[in-house]
Amino acid sequence: MEKKLNHLLADLVVEYHKLQSFHWYLKGYHFFDDHAKLEEYYDAIAEAVDxxxxDMLMLGFKPESTMKGFLSISSIEEAKNQEVTSVEAYEAVLADFKYLLDEVKGVKAAADESGDYLTSTKMDDYIEFFSKAIWMVGQEVR
Incomplete structure (x- = not known):
């Protein structure tokens, strides 16, 4: 369980920085709306990271806490230091959020199997968040 949670934690940290990069480097017609939406998403991810x-500490686990460590175990690819359009940003966000939804579902299943109700309940919150975000972002990239 500790390994699964550290992997999720690393993916969330990298996704947070990716969203923040998109927020900073966003260019184009929909800048004002999309700039705010990306900030909303990285704020939500930051809360999930914490x-x-x-929760890992409460369970007696040791969460990864270094960027080097996060990058070594994350499956999320970092953003590049370059301008992005709303479409480019949302296509990447959509793919990442779909991956993260599958990941939190897997963590929930493992938590349920091991009787870890604290983790299972938290994953329900993330399943709801990512499901809604995928639906919303999907409307943007159609």
Whole structure:
């Protein structure tokens, strides 16, 4: 369980920085709306990072806490230091959120199997968040 949670934590940290990069480098017609939406998403992910790490500590696990460590185990690809359009940003966000939804579902299943109800309940929150975000972002990239 510790390994699964550290992998999720690393993916969330990298996704947070990716969203922040898109927020900073966003260019184009929909800048004002999309700039705010990307900030909303990275704020939500930042909260998830803190919650996952604190829950790991409550369970007696050791959460990864270094960028080097996060990057070594994350499956999320970092953003590039370059301008992005809303479409480019949302296509990447959509793919990442779909991956993260599958990941939190897997963590939930493992938590349920091991009787870890704290983790299972938190994953329900993330399943709801990513499901809604995927639906919303999907409307943008159609």
């Amino acid at each position: 919650t996952v790490a604190e």
